[in-house]
Amino acid sequence: MIRLEHVSRTFREKNLEVHALQDVSLQVQEGEIYGIVGFSGAGKSTLIRLVNRLETPDTGTVRVDGEELSGLKGKALSILRRKIGMVFQQFNLLEGKTVYHNIAIPLRMEGRSKAEIERRVSEVLDFVELGEKKNAYVSQLSGGQKQRVGIARALATKPKILLCDEATSALDPQTTESILKLLKRVNQEMGITIMLITHQMQVIQMICDRVAVMENGKIVEEGNVLDVFGQPQAEVTRRFVRTVINDQVPETFYDTIRSENRHYRLEQLKFIGDTVNEPVIASLCRREGLDVNIVGANISPMQGSMMSVFILQLIGDSEQINAAEAYIDKSGAIRKRLIIDWENRTVTETA
Numbered sequence: 271m272i273r274l275e276h277v278s279r280t281f282r283e284k285n286l287e288v289h290a291l292q293d294v295s296l297q298v299q300e301g302e303i304y305g306i307v308g309f310s311g312a313g314k315s316t317l318i319r320l321v322n323r324l325e326t327p328d329t330g331t332v333r334v335d336g337e338e339l340s341g342l343k344g345k346a347l348s349i350l351r352r353k354i355g356m357v358f359q360q361f362n363l364l365e366g367k368t369v370y371h372n373i374a375i376p377l378r379m380e381g382r383s384k385a386e387i388e389r390r391v392s393e394v395l396d397f398v399e400l401g402e403k404k405n406a407y408v409s410q411l412s413g414g415q416k417q418r419v420g421i422a423r424a425l426a427t428k429p430k431i432l433l434c435d436e437a438t439s440a441l442d443p444q445t446t447e448s449i450l451k452l453l454k455r456v457n458q459e460m461g462i463t464i465m466l467i468t469h470q471m472q473v474i475q476m477i478c479d480r481v482a483v484m485e486n487g488k489i490v491e492e493g494n495v496l497d498v499f500g501q502p503q504a505e506v507t508r509r510f511v512r513t514v515i516n517d518q519v520p521e522t523f524y525d526t527i528r529s530e531n532r533h534y535r536l537e538q539l540k541f542i543g544d545t546v547n548e549p550v551i552a553s554l555c556r557r558e559g560l561d562v563n564i565v566g567a568n569i570s571p572m573q574g575s576m577m578s579v580f581i582l583q584l585i586g587d588s589e590q591i592n593a594a595e596a597y598i599d600k601s602g603a604i605r606k607r608l609i610i611d612w613e614n615r616t617v618t619e620t621a
């Protein structure tokens with residue numbers, strides 16, 4: 271539905287060159303929620319602006335619905351833009367006008383009759399659960415309500431694609447969650463494909479099907495959300511995943527475990543979705559005769575499923591622990607052995 275191939279974009283200001291996008295390729299399928307995450311300056315906004323032709327690439331191609339955008343002008347360009355709604359971090363609403371007025375703007379631009387506009391505004395306002403605010407001034411609304419209006423305005427012309435540029439970044443966590451739920455409904459109930467960019471990993475975790483991670487104008491990693499969260503490859507991805515899933519050894523660990531004078535190994539186990547059907551931890555004790563100490567645990571909901579991370583101290587002799595590792599690896603859990611650096615109080619993961 272959206273396809274970027276080898277797209278680059280460089281900005282030149284005086285003698286300075288900024289490579290905002292470097293050889294970026296990606297594909298967004300119809301009906302999915304595709305998230306792009308990256309720190310500030312990574313090139314996310316530039317990328318999303320290519321999709322509705324607010325920005326053009328220096329090299330490479332951008333296609334929406336199979337149509338290459340570079341040649342579009344006049345009528346063809348307005349047809350493209352009608353397919354695409356956009357939601358912004360700062361809402362971009364006319365604060366001094368009513369909710370109704372704001373949502374009616376794109377419909378007026380399409381030349382709709384007054385009756386049609388009335389009907390459609392009511393429809394989308396009901397959808398975003400703000401029906402009673404129709405005649406309120408935008409300036410009287412909370413941030414979350416303003417973003418609902420922003421979404422309603424984007425939906426007014428029945429787009430096939432919704433682009434969201436940091437749509438929840440100006441909102442508190444609770445409001446963020448309600449806006450994300452609304453976007454999920456937009457996707458599921460209206461069948462609208464969503465491409466969103468964010469610097470918040472919990473946004474990806476809550477609603478995205480697939481994710482691309484951007485750094486310095488490049489996509490460094492891409493895939494299904496469960497896969498990327500379960501086995502992040504790039505360092506920047508690990509940092510992002512750590513902001514929502516704590517897979518670290520707790521600080522107190524270094525003080526408590528020293529007193530343990532029996533032989534042990536430390537392992538990190540990840541269980542993603544329903545890929546593991548056995549009671550792994552119980553079996554370690556029963557089958558391998560080990561003592562298992564749960565040092566850390568974190569369970570996160572993701573994509574209607576679950577991802578859990580356990581830090582286990584396997585206590586037993588080397589042979590028992592070797593057998594236990596083999597059993598874990600066979601179970602489908604993702605295992606990493608953790609090596610402790612006592613001096614610096616850090617651990618490193620080994621395969």
Ligand SMILES: Nc1ncnc2c1ncn2[C@@H]1O[C@H](COP(=O)(O)OP(=O)(O)O)[C@@H](O)[C@H]1O
Pocket residue numbers: 281282283288289290308309310311312313314315316317
């Ligand atoms: N119109 C522009 N002129 C000059 N530099 C720009 C312009 N737009 C973006 N940039 C630069 O390109 C880089 C990527 O910006 P942007 O796409 O906004 O990143 P993000 O949205 O990930 O924060 C930044 O270094 C930014 O300063």
Ligand SMILES: [Mg+2]
Pocket residue numbers: 314315316436
């Ligand atoms: Mg941005």
